[in-house]
Amino acid sequence: MMGVLAGLTLLAAASQASTLSDVRSKNYLDCGVSTGIPGFSNPDAEGRWSGLDVDVCRAVAAAVLGDASKVRYTPLPPSDRFNALSSGEVDMLSRNTTWTHARDTTLGMIFAGIVFYDGQGFMVTQSSGITGLPELDGAAICIQGGTTSELNVADYFRETGMNYQPVVFATSDQTLRGFEAGRCNVLTSDLSQLYAQRTRLKNPQAVTILSEVISKEPLGPAVRQDDMQWYNIVKWTVYAMVNAEEYGVNQSNVDAMRESPKPVIQRMLGVNADTGRAMGLSADWAYQIIRQVGNYGEVFERNVGVSSPLGFERGLNQLWNKGGLLYAPPLR
Ligand SMILES: N[C@@H](CCC(=O)N[C@@H](CS)C(=O)NCC(=O)O)C(=O)O
Structure with a gap:
């Protein structure tokens, strides 16, 4: 009897997903990204990906495989992204995706953090003369389907009793081309994506991004719900980047910081503690993230900050201690 029970327990354990061992045996991470949003996840002419969301993929690869370059990127339009995760086609999603209740509870997925606090905004042509939200009444609005943007705009116009004409596209490229071709005078999306799309316009001077937002769009990586170990790895990868910024550890000083007398820094860098073992990682997992990818502030500035083309x-x-919302639980 005991033998049978023990066997069953083993079977149950064996049938549990282990994304970590899959990723280790493939020796690369499959990361689901957008089809192309400058600053967030965007391929260059040689097919090399960069962006804030891409750096989150790279950070997970650094933590898990010790090598930030071991990532394969799968470009996903909004309508395919959740299936790609639940079917196992990708190991994680890191793709300007908003954390919502329905996505967290009905799709077999779970959000592992917030890497960009965003809100939905509106980009308008200057020739439309629109300067604020009340003037959107009656407008034709270009939107990408399968997004929270599509749902929020419907809520907003119902709530305000105004009218609009949705012009819905499947890809971001089509949405932007539709806007440029005059199918609409207004394009709505997360502000991050509007800033990114504006850099791709032939004449960026001819548009304005209104300052008001109509929603909360907390963007972050997501994983499948059936693998708590993997969830912890992705979640703590993001927290390690935020904690590193808070403790002043960055790509250029991380080696010197190994000599820091501060216990919190020693712990984070795996100098005299092993915070990796309980997640199935090596003791230097956070060191590898910081050395190869950087802390959150570095990643933000490089990809979307004031001196980048997006200019956020x-x-x-x-x-949190400088007036923002980034607050990572302590690494101890
Ligand atoms: N954050 C919103 C919107 C995300 C989204 O997919 N936005 C479009 C607007 S530009 C996009 O990124 N498209 C890129 C693509 O289709 O690959 C959501 O999670 O639904």
């Missing part, structure tokens, strides 16, 4: 201020995406 930190705003809500600043650390």
Whole structure:
């Protein structure tokens, strides 16, 4: 009897998903990204991906495989992204995806953190003369289907009693081309994506991004619900990047910081503690993230910050002790 029970327990354990061992045996991470949003996940002419969401994939690969370059990127339009995750086609999603209740509870997936606090905004042609939300009444609005943007705009116009004409496209490229071709005077999406799309316009001077937002769009990576170990790995990868910024550890000083007398830094860098073992990782997992990819602030500035083409201020995406919302639980 005992033997049977023990056998069953083993079977149950064996049938549990282990994304970590899959990723280790493939020796690369499959990361689901967008089809192309500059600053977030975007391929160059040689097919090399970069962006804030891409750096989250790279950070997970650094933590798990010790090598940030061991990532395969799968470009996913909004309508395919959740199936790609639940079917196992990708190991994680890191793709300007908003954390919502329905996505967290009905799709077999779970969000592992927030890497960009965003909100839905509107980009308008200057020739439309629109300067604020009340003037959107009656407008034709270009939107990408399968997004929270499509749902929020419907809520907003119902709530305000205004009218609009949705012009819905499947890909971001089509949405932008539709806007450029005059199918609509207004394009709505997350502000991050509007700033990104504006850099791709032939004449960026001819548009304005309105300052108001109509929603909360917390963007972050997501994993499948059936693998708590993997969930912890992705979640703590994001937290390690935020904690590293808070403790002043960055790509250029991380080696010197191994000599820091501060216990919190020693622990984070695996100098005299092993915070990796309980997640199935090596003791230097966070060191590898910081050395190869950087802390959150470095990743933000490089990809979307004020001196990047997108030009975002930190705003809500600043650390909690500098007036923003980024607050990572302690690494201990
Ligand atoms: N954050 C929103 C919108 C995300 C989204 O997919 N936005 C479009 C607007 S530009 C996009 O990224 N498209 C890129 C693509 O189709 O690959 C969501 O999670 O639904």
